[in-house]
Amino acid sequence: MLSNASKYAIRAVLFLANKSSNTQKYGSKHLADSLEIPNPFLAKLLQQLSRAGVISSAKGPGGGFYLTDQNRQRHISDILNVIEKENVLHTCLMGLPRCGDANPCPIHHLAAPFMVELRKKFNVQTIDELANEVKENGTYLTLKGLDDL
Amino acid sequence: MLSNASKYAIRAVLFLANKSSNTQKYGSKHLADSLEIPNPFLAKLLQQLSRAGVISSAKGPGGGFYLTDQNRQRHISDILNVIEKENVLHTCLMGLPRCGDANPCPIHHLAAPFMVELRKKFNVQTIDELANEVKENGTYLTLKGLDDL
DNA sequence: CTAATAAAGGACTTTTTAGTCTTTTAATAT
DNA sequence: ATATTAAAAGACTAAAAAGTCCTTTATTAG
Numbered sequence: 001m002l003s004n005a006s007k008y009a010i011r012a013v014l015f016l017a018n019k020s021s022n023t024q025k026y027g028s029k030h031l032a033d034s035l036e037i038p039n040p041f042l043a044k045l046l047q048q049l050s051r052a053g054v055i056s057s058a059k060g061p062g063g064g065f066y067l068t069d070q071n072r073q074r075h076i077s078d079i080l081n082v083i084e085k086e087n088v089l090h091t092c093l094m095g096l097p098r099c100g101d102a103n104p105c106p107i108h109h110l111a112a113p114f115m116v117e118l119r120k121k122f123n124v125q126t127i128d129e130l131a132n133e134v135k136e137n138g139t140y141l142t143l144k145g146l147d148d149l
Numbered sequence: 150m151l152s153n154a155s156k157y158a159i160r161a162v163l164f165l166a167n168k169s170s171n172t173q174k175y176g177s178k179h180l181a182d183s184l185e186i187p188n189p190f191l192a193k194l195l196q197q198l199s200r201a202g203v204i205s206s207a208k209g210p211g212g213g214f215y216l217t218d219q220n221r222q223r224h225i226s227d228i229l230n231v232i233e234k235e236n237v238l239h240t241c242l243m244g245l246p247r248c249g250d251a252n253p254c255p256i257h258h259l260a261a262p263f264m265v266e267l268r269k270k271f272n273v274q275t276i277d278e279l280a281n282e283v284k285e286n287g288t289y290l291t292l293k294g295l296d297d298l
Numbered sequence: 299c300t301a302a303t304a305a306a307g308g309a310c311t312t313t314t315t316a317g318t319c320t321t322t323t324a325a326t327a328t
Numbered sequence: 329a330t331a332t333t334a335a336a337a338g339a340c341t342a343a344a345a346a347g348t349c350c351t352t353t354a355t356t357a358g
Contacts, residue, residue: 001150004346007244014255027304036246041347047306060355061303095156097185098292106163106279106288110270114263121259130255139255143247153316176334190317196336209325210333 001091006083008037009045011141013055013079016067017131025057025064035142045083052082072128080122089119150240155232157186158194160290162204162228165216166280174206174213184291194232201231221277229271238268 002010012031020026028046032039046065050057054074057065080088092099092108099105101112121130134141151159161180169175177195181188195214199206203223206214229237241248241257248254250261270279283290 001242002244004244007242010255011243025304029304038347040349043305044307044347050305057305058355059303059305059353061357063304063355065305093150093156094160095151095153096289096292099289103292104286104288106159106283106290107267107270108288109286110266111263114260117259118256121256134255137253137258139253139257140245140248141255143245143252174334178334187317189319192335193317193337199335206335207325208323208333208335210327212325212334214335 001088001093002080003084003088005041005045006080006088008035008042009049009079009083010076011035012037012042012046012065013049013067013076013127014131014134015141016055016065017072017127018135020064020066022066022068025062025066027064031065034144036144048082049079052078054078054082067127072131073126075124075126076122076130089115089122150237150242151229152233152237154190154194155229155237157184157191158198158228158232159225160184161186161191161195161214162198162216162225162276163280163283164290165204165214166221166276167284169213169215171215171217174211174215176213180214183293185293197231198228201227203227203231216276221280222275224273224275225271225279238264238271 012035015031015035016026028043029039031037031046032042035042046055046057049055050065053071055065055071056068057063077089092105093111094105094107096103096105099108101108104112133139161184164180164184165175177192178188180186180195181191184191195204195206198204199214202220204214204220205217206212226238241254242260243254243256245252245254248257250257253261282288
């Protein structure tokens with residue numbers, strides 16, 4: 001459903017949400033290492049997000065990527081809008097062109113409630129809110145360095 | 150999550166489940182037209198499924214693809230095993246290598262119940278059972294020819 | 299002012315997925 | 329037997345996604 005690009009971008013932004021600030025920036029290299037994402041590929045994504053104003057960046061020594069308070073009020077869907085061409089949150093998992101309540105595909109009734117919740121999470125929850133959930137619920141953005149695997 | 154190939158294959162098999170029999174076979178052309186799938190691409194998929202014994206086929210005049218009673222007892226996951234390289238029903242939607250209850254990704258708690266249900270539908274329900282659901286619940290394998298769009 | 303740092307930009311390569319085309323083989327009906 | 333029908337097989341092309349590399353620009357610390 002989501003491309004690698006989107007998954008990488010979302011994880012990187014949530015990382016920044018929980019760790020960066022105006023005075024604490026992270027280079028793409030650091031992010032790529034922490035999240036186990038190919039660095040040049042991630043750098044491209046960060047560049048796009050920065051250009052679109054979803055995240056912030058500063059060049060030069062001590063520079064890097066970070067989130068401002070403004071950035072934190074944006075939604076995950078803003079990331080998807082930058083990275084993906086079409087709205088992946090509205091595509092049918094069975095590939096039916098116009099799957100919906102009126103013309104459901106064979107798994108529509110199973111998938112629809114989940115998709116509704118996912119859209120809520122990505123469209124209405126702010127990046128800040130989701131990042132806090134990550135912090136408090138003990139969910140992970142990477143499994144790097146975890147020893148209980 | 151599912152590739153086009155898998156989506157096409159599932160729809161085609163469900164179509165055959167509800168319309169074909171030992172005496173009523175369908176050529177790839179007919180299926181492709183009915184389901185609005187590129188014919189040569191679908192032909193390849195049907196070929197693979199036939200070789201794997203998930204569906205049946207007969208050459209020559211009056212030939213085509215069809216399901217036997219045996220075929221009908223197989224699962225959707227058998228289709229996926231033929232078409233996809235890895236088990237898409239166990240991949241994390243956020244791309245975490247080992248996402249699970251122990252090490253959940255940020256949307257794991259949202260996605261897990263849905264994935265459990267989806268695995269049930271694809272792993273334990275037979276093709277026959279799902280096809281009957283399609284027939285009875287008025288779900289669709291194609292929207293071709295529907296005028297209420 | 300200069301050296302070092304790090305993002306921006308853009309061209310490029312590789313891999314995967316999607317889709318096409320042509321030839322061969324098997325079955326059947328006449 | 330032969331013409332016809334339709335799947336099997338496999339080589340091929342196209343497009344999209346994923347990933348790399350190199351050069352430029354801006355910033356800052358010395």
